[in-house]
Amino acid sequence: MSFDHALRLTEALLALALVQQSLEHLRAFRHERFLFGVRIVLCLLVLVGVASPWPLVALAGLSLLILQRFQGPYNGGSDRLGLLALWCVTLARVLPVEQWRELAFGYLGVQLMLSYFISGWVKIVNPDWRRGVALRQVFAFSAYPVAESLRGWAGRPRLLVAMSWAVMLFELAFPLTMISQPSLIVGLVVAATFHLVNACLFGLNRFFWTWLAAYPAILWLQQRLF
Template sequence: MGLLILTCLTLAQISPHPFFAELALAYLAIQLILSYFVSGQIKILNPDWRSGQALADVFAFSAYPVSENLRALAKHPKVMFGASWAVMIFELIFPLSFLHSAALTLAFFIAALFHLTNACVFGLNRFFWTWLAAYPSILWLQQRLIGI
């Protein structure tokens, strides 16, 4: 995503015509929207994600520095089941947030909280800043296409 952001912004900046600059920014926004949706689609097709087992495995066997208290969450199947479904549903409905500015603001807040949690729990810091850096492209595209 970081390389995609840099490439699209560079193309927008050096573009000989505003149309091509807008095309580069729109491409970035669409890729960001798809990054959530496709991730949710892949997860929901996986029976381990639907049962909560995949998330339990992430907590239990993660190579990332997860504390023992957090690893213990893997032993709570109801928590893992609920968290798995919350992630999958959010990722799948993320594109719908594009249709209304208030919904998009809420989706950005939830997504940022999700990425911040991953950064704190698993040390995946770059995802937080990288995905947040791409959010303005969706705001721009929403305003450009829907005018809200």
């Protein structure tokens, strides 16, 4: 995958992810509707490739206003990765030197890889995750499950232990998928499936679209390095 192709694909996927997030705010207060309405328009300009890179620059500037409005990335990890991706692709478009543009885009790929590894490390050093207790609490007590019937999984400790270890080991091993393009593609398919399952079970749909948008960056980075 060429640099230009990967960058363009990341822009398009990120624009779609930001549109999906922005639609949630169109029923909010008037000031929020204005901010996110403008963001939708800018995302559509990015999608059709009009006046590049200025819609991206405007989106990056608008992200600062949204950060100020909510006193930070209000929706956790998905917002943080979305902001990182937005600024990385913007810099990859506007920086004057090709090597700088590649560094900005490659940084997104590195951060995507680390997002899985660090998540796995944080889990595996936590005894509650190793014993399946953390997942049991998610199913039993949190507001995340999209159906009450899913709360019954809290009473299946062996399944929860197996699920916990499967997630932890995959996340810790994810950097090894960078060894080759086929292994990385397999790793990304597994990761995307993981995010899709979380979206279906827990309603965490923002994570699916935001992480998916960053996949072209790591695919390009793997080719660039190996």
